[in-house]
């Protein structure tokens with residue numbers, strides 16, 4: 566048989582059809598595999614959680630606050646609170662780390678309409694990067710336009726001290742260097758473009774206002790602008806790793822935040838973030854100190870009022886955006 570440029574016998578055609586068919590099935594299988602990998606990050610799946618919340622919350626939240634370890638007290642700023650346990654929200658992950666209560670709290674502050682995640686999800690808990698960031702997409706579906714993301718972190722920068730606030734001006738996503746990314750897989754165009762920039766990820770105007778707020782609060786010696794680095798954990802860094810982080814321009818190290826920021830930026834949110842410095846990362850082999858989670862929690866508790874005030878003042882100064 567003559568087919569275009571080539572001549573085939575019937576037998577050859579059968580073989581070719583078989584190969585095409587086989588490849589088609591293999592391709593379909595792979596497509597299905599990668600689709601099912603993203604199913605829990607898809608619009609349909611997340612819509613269920615958004616509908617559940619929308620039916621019970623009488624206003625549209627505009628600002629999401631993610632409370633880092635021990636920073637759940639930030640939700641105490643909110644008036645007219647409506648509270649949900651993560652476990653009661655369909656298709657919502659559940660948090661397992663001490664210092665992360667697992668509650669979603671809606672409320673208002675200085676007329677700003679806010680939702681607060683009192684408890685987040687970490688890669689070291691075994692969640693996929695997508696699962697960690699599902700609340701961002703769910704709350705985007707509800708109407709959220711801005712994110713204040715907070716975390717507890719160790720200082721790599723030796724000028725920082727325990728109790729300081731580091732406003733995040735940029736980050737280094739060490740997981741991405743190894744090809745790990747919450748947006749890996751088919752792009753959900755509803756939320757954003759396949760390719761998106763991150764060079765202006767942290768909103769410069771919010772940073773400017775936050776610095777003014779810190780100055781007005783009289784804490785100019787206790788805040789910095791720096792680079793956050795994601796170390797997957799759950800162990801704290803070795804001395805050699807801390808030295809590498811320093812060489813690579815990281816000022817504070819933590820085990821969270823970046824997956825949430827990536828997904829927030831992908832769906833067009835404005836982002837402001839800060840790290841609360843809970844411990845020093847250890848640079849020297851002869852130092853007897855060892856970081857531990859109880860000290861991390863203790864450090865946050867000691868300064869929780871200042872941090873709460875900092876966030877409340879920042880919201881007060883930017884409330885027009887979140888009404």
Ligand SMILES: O=P(O)(O)O[C@H]1O[C@H](CO)[C@@H](O)[C@H]1O
Nearest residue numbers: 633634716717819820821861
């Ligand atoms: O980043 P958050 O959730 O604030 O918590 C930080 O504190 C924990 C370690 O003490 C880790 O989970 C680290 O990421």
